[in-house]
Amino acid sequence: xxxxxxxRCVAALLLLAACGRESPTPWAPAAADPxxxxxxPAGDVIxxxxxxxxxxxxxxxxxxxPVGDRRWRAPEPAERWGGxxxxxxxxxxxxxxxxxxxxxxxxxxxxxxxxxxxLTLNVWTPETAATGLPVFVWIHGxxxxxxxAGTYDGGNLAATHRLVVVTVQYRLGPLGWFRHPAVxxxxxxxxxxxxxxxxxxxxxxxxxxxxxxxxxxxDPGSVTIAGESAGGQNVxxxxxxxxARGLFHRAIVESGGLWSYSVAAAEHATDDPEPxxxxxxxxxxxxxxxxxxxxxxxxxxxxxxxxxxxxELAAWLRAIPAAELLAAYAPTSAGMIDMPxxxxxxxxxxxxxxxxxxxxxxxxxxxPVIAGTNxxxxxxxxFADPEWVRMRFWILPRVVDEARYEVTSExxxxxxxxxxxxxxxxxxxxxxxxxxxYRFDWRDEPTILGADLGKLLGAAHAFEIPFVFGHFDxxxxxxxxxxxxxxxxxxxxxxxxxxxxxxxxxxxxPGRGRDGDLPRWExxxxxxxxxxDAPAGGGVRMGSGAETRDGVLAAVAADPRLAxxxxxxxxxxxxxxxxxLLGRAEYARRGCADFPYDAYPWDE
Numbered sequence: 001x002x003x004x005x006x007x008r009c010v011a012a013l014l015l016l017a018a019c020g021r022e023s024p025t026p027w028a029p030a031a032a033d034p035x036x037x038x039x040x041p042a043g044d045v046i047x048x049x050x051x052x053x054x055x056x057x058x059x060x061x062x063x064x065x066p067v068g069d070r071r072w073r074a075p076e077p078a079e080r081w082g083g084x085x086x087x088x089x090x091x092x093x094x095x096x097x098x099x100x101x102x103x104x105x106x107x108x109x110x111x112x113x114x115x116x117x118x119l120t121l122n123v124w125t126p127e128t129a130a131t132g133l134p135v136f137v138w139i140h141g142x143x144x145x146x147x148x149a150g151t152y153d154g155g156n157l158a159a160t161h162r163l164v165v166v167t168v169q170y171r172l173g174p175l176g177w178f179r180h181p182a183v184x185x186x187x188x189x190x191x192x193x194x195x196x197x198x199x200x201x202x203x204x205x206x207x208x209x210x211x212x213x214x215x216x217x218x219d220p221g222s223v224t225i226a227g228e229s230a231g232g233q234n235v236x237x238x239x240x241x242x243x244a245r246g247l248f249h250r251a252i253v254e255s256g257g258l259w260s261y262s263v264a265a266a267e268h269a270t271d272d273p274e275p276x277x278x279x280x281x282x283x284x285x286x287x288x289x290x291x292x293x294x295x296x297x298x299x300x301x302x303x304x305x306x307x308x309x310x311x312e313l314a315a316w317l318r319a320i321p322a323a324e325l326l327a328a329y330a331p332t333s334a335g336m337i338d339m340p341x342x343x344x345x346x347x348x349x350x351x352x353x354x355x356x357x358x359x360x361x362x363x364x365x366x367x368p369v370i371a372g373t374n375x376x377x378x379x380x381x382x383f384a385d386p387e388w389v390r391m392r393f394w395i396l397p398r399v400v401d402e403a404r405y406e407v408t409s410e411x412x413x414x415x416x417x418x419x420x421x422x423x424x425x426x427x428x429x430x431x432x433x434x435x436x437x438y439r440f441d442w443r444d445e446p447t448i449l450g451a452d453l454g455k456l457l458g459a460a461h462a463f464e465i466p467f468v469f470g471h472f473d474x475x476x477x478x479x480x481x482x483x484x485x486x487x488x489x490x491x492x493x494x495x496x497x498x499x500x501x502x503x504x505x506x507x508x509x510p511g512r513g514r515d516g517d518l519p520r521w522e523x524x525x526x527x528x529x530x531x532x533d534a535p536a537g538g539g540v541r542m543g544s545g546a547e548t549r550d551g552v553l554a555a556v557a558a559d560p561r562l563a564x565x566x567x568x569x570x571x572x573x574x575x576x577x578x579x580x581l582l583g584r585a586e587y588a589r590r591g592c593a594d595f596p597y598d599a600y601p602w603d604e
């Protein structure tokens with residue numbers, strides 16, 4: 001798949017897929033409600049009436065602002081505030097580029113917005129008083145370079161199943177992952193040296209939950225962490241880091257993965273003996289020095305770094321405005337930054353093969369886990385890419401090659417299931433029998449202007465999230481996807497998913513759901529997984545079969561739909577471009593030497 005997305009999506013339909021929309025202004029309570037006063041160790045707080053019969057407290061700081069000298073440091077506990085804090089608005093998004101994929105509110109594509117003072121969380125509870133409720137902590141996605149917690153409303157999940165729902169913000173992009181020798185100078189611990197500042201933010205948020213959630217009626221001994229996409233990747237990071245041990249008791253990974261980078265990729269220059277990533281910290285520092293006029297070219301920038309004391313260089317880097325720092329990176333037109341994240345430093349995240357660590361009983365924070373992916377993960381991105389879908393008269397999407405679109409999206413989704421769910425689940429199940437896998441199959445979108453969105457998008461990336469939260473009110477454009485016609489089946493599936501997720505939060509086993517009326521979700525045994533679909537698509541049911549890297553590649557080689565080497569190499573090219581299943585060298589070895597990896601020259 002081409003790595004860049006179109007600079008301008010067409011509103012009439014791309015908004016429907018949540019890829020063409022700018023994030024709507026997050027909902028917040030209209031006024032403080034005296035019933036919501038809570039006395040916490042962190043300080044007294046007042047929130048307001050939420051939706052769905054919930055209370056909401058928004059924008060609560062869980063750490064000191066990571067600004068100035070605290071940039072690229074481990075987060076410090078927030079100081080206790082005086083008086084009663086009004087928690088009636090989401091905190092600002094962390095610094096990021098604007099994006100149509102759920103980025104910061106009010107920040108357009110190509111713009112940079114957000115604030116470094118962004119380490120906040122939000123809490124929803126049922127209106128009726130209770131104690132000892134399970135806690136559900138949600139980690140947003142966005143490639144770990146965009147996104148914010150205000151996209152989500154935890155009110156329905158909290159009220160329907162009597163949970164305390166928490167959504168968390170954490171440092172993104174180069175403020176969340178940055179490992180450089182100068183920045184490491186004067187660090188207080190190996191964890192702080194790691195460069196995994198976003199992971200440490202999430203650890204600090206979980207520590208805040210442990211210390212304060214009882215004030216909201218939550219049980220600090222019953223915490224489930226959950227996240228989607230990059231949020232799912234971060235759940236895996238929390239499962240693997242010793243820093244989070246004991247802070248949570250169950251975990252849910254939606255469309256995540258064990259994607260990570262070596263220390264060398266994160267830190268080294270591209271011409272070092274062990275080369276770094278083109279957007280490594282070294283290369284970014286060289287770029288910044290040139291942009292600031294302190295070096296005429298890269299060679300001069302490299303010499304400048306070599307002669308400058310580490311403390312002096314670190315102070316200079318910490319003084320650069322966040323927007324200027326971000327501007328040194330080349331984002332995609334989706335606003336995301338392709339840069340090293342999830343660094344295998346040996347302290348926060350283990351070095352080596354992360355799946356191998358999950359396969360060891362002592363290699364991870366062993367808790368019950370749900371992991372799953374969506375049937376059509378990559379169609380969200382393919383739909384927004386003119387290589388695959390082009391617009392007629394600016395509003396009518398038409399697939400360039402329907403057969404190629406379907407076969408390619410199928411293998412990309414199978415590959416995602418292999419690396420994001422089945423592979424990690426197989427590793428974890430060796431020591432944790434309460435490991436569960438799902439696949440989300442809902443494809444009941446309408447046909448609009450002749451465009452069958454069930455085929456164009458189907459069960460695309462992130463489409464399961466509204467079903468988990470029971471919250472489909474995402475703006476007038478998205479309501480065109482969630483129609484009156486598909487409401488009965490959609491709501492039935494949402495009720496089932498909320499029930500399974502809540503049962504897992506209560507017991508560590510989704511079983512037959514909270515009310516015991518759903519098909520039993522059997523643990524992963526190397527093949528069994530739950531299919532999540534509306535009744536018209538076959539309903540919720542157990543399925544069988546495992547996706548593996550070798551199995552996907554073998555299927556590509558044998559697929560009769562890919563009758564020629566060119567057809568097979570096109571799909572393999574996407575599995576390279578997707579970045580997780582095979583590398584360029586293996587692509588060539590698999591019979592694709594005549595079809596060079598870079599671009600599609602055979603299509604010209």
